[in-house]
């Protein structure tokens with residue numbers, strides 16, 4: 457979709473509701489509630505940002521800093537896509553995209569790359585799925601989805617081995633096919649939050665709980681008190697509220713490897729290759745962005761992970777899997793070395809939905825998390841929704857139901 461058309465549609469509220477301007481709204485409340493947000497990943501920074509914009513006095517704590525390398529939001533890149541089985545996530549992704557773009561403008565930093573997204577499949581049945589996703593996006597005013605045949609894929613991206621690919625969905629940028637610079641995104645939101653009067657502190661925040669009620673936060677030698685507390689601690693949540701959340705959240709590691717591109721070759725670099733995936737292959741990834749290498753993400757077998765203490769070392773089996781995969785799918789990368797690696801973690805709830813809810817025993821305390829494998833992009837809309845709930849503003853009840861802490865456990 458042409459940018460002018462997109463701006464026109466978003467302004468009319470067709471692509472998500474129009475978003476508020478960035479000027480502080482101190483006059484909205486007759487009092488400034490004091491709120492401590494613990495965790496400066498995508499959910500925490502955006503919650504703090506919105507609360508601050510809405511007139512609250514906010515302190516944001518992070519044990520290691522916004523977008524740090526232990527955080528789930530700490531990687532180089534994250535995909536933004538808008539199609540989803542659930543319309544709530546479609547709306548949230550579109551709204552979030554608009555916020556990320558707006559933040560780019562306000563901060564003067566580049567955070568969104570129009571990489572495009574290529575979802576390939578070896579199975580003909582995928583074509584039906586792709587066509588239905590195309591219709592879903594078009595119903596939201598997003599008209600840049602193509603369903604491709606093998607010949608078109610081979611012609612447009614000859615660097616991909618596609619003899620066994622029968623169809624693909626291609627999204628040409630915008631909310632359904634762009635790449636967010638993840639760590640940088642968290643840092644920029646935090647910086648804008650501080651510019652707008654928020655306080656960011658590097659400290660580990662431990663809840664002080666009496667009879668189930670959170671009465672304050674212990675941060676080093678200090679004891680902090682506020683009217684509301686928000687725990688946006690990603691994979692740390694089960695460790696912070698073990699009795700409640702250990703049975704309801706699963707934290708799993710995911711290995712990320714960067715393969716060097718051959719000398720003098722830019723066919724695997726942005727903008728010459730989109731974000732890519734091969735349906736049911738267990739692999740997806742990104743082009744070489746900012747010289748970091750060609751990124752390959754591997755879906756693991758089941759495992760469990762402690763984000764504070766577990767080693768972030770990739771084993772030789774995963775290195776071999778990556779080499780074998782790129783040799784077959786991206787032959788010109790065969791024999792290129794792994795130039796960097798990361799270990800990240802995903803936090804899954806019992807039904808796969810995010811959680812935004814009050815602690816059952818403590819009305820003044822909110823939990824925001826369970827971002828699973830697709831939470832990053834939604835930070836702006838989830839942060840806005842969380843801020844509104846805390847401050848008692850009207851929100852969509854469909855969101856409330858979806859993000860409720862469920863009774864069931866694993």
Ligand SMILES: Cc1cc2nc3c(=O)[nH]c(=O)nc-3n(C[C@H](O)[C@H](O)[C@H](O)COP(=O)(O)OP(=O)(O)OC[C@H]3O[C@@H](n4cnc5c(N)ncnc54)[C@H](O)[C@@H]3O)c2cc1C
Nearest residue numbers: 495497498499519528529535661690800827830831832833
């Ligand atoms: C390999 C991988 C690929 C992914 N790909 C995508 C993708 O393409 N698109 C997408 O949208 N999503 C993707 N995701 C999912 C996404 O990254 C996560 O859902 C999201 O980052 C979760 O953010 P969060 O704010 O909940 O948690 P985090 O980012 O982990 O933030 C939690 C923060 O809390 C802090 N903290 C924890 N405990 C304390 C404490 N006691 N005191 C102070 N601070 C504390 C931590 O330091 C951390 O900064 C991917 C995830 C992984 C691992």
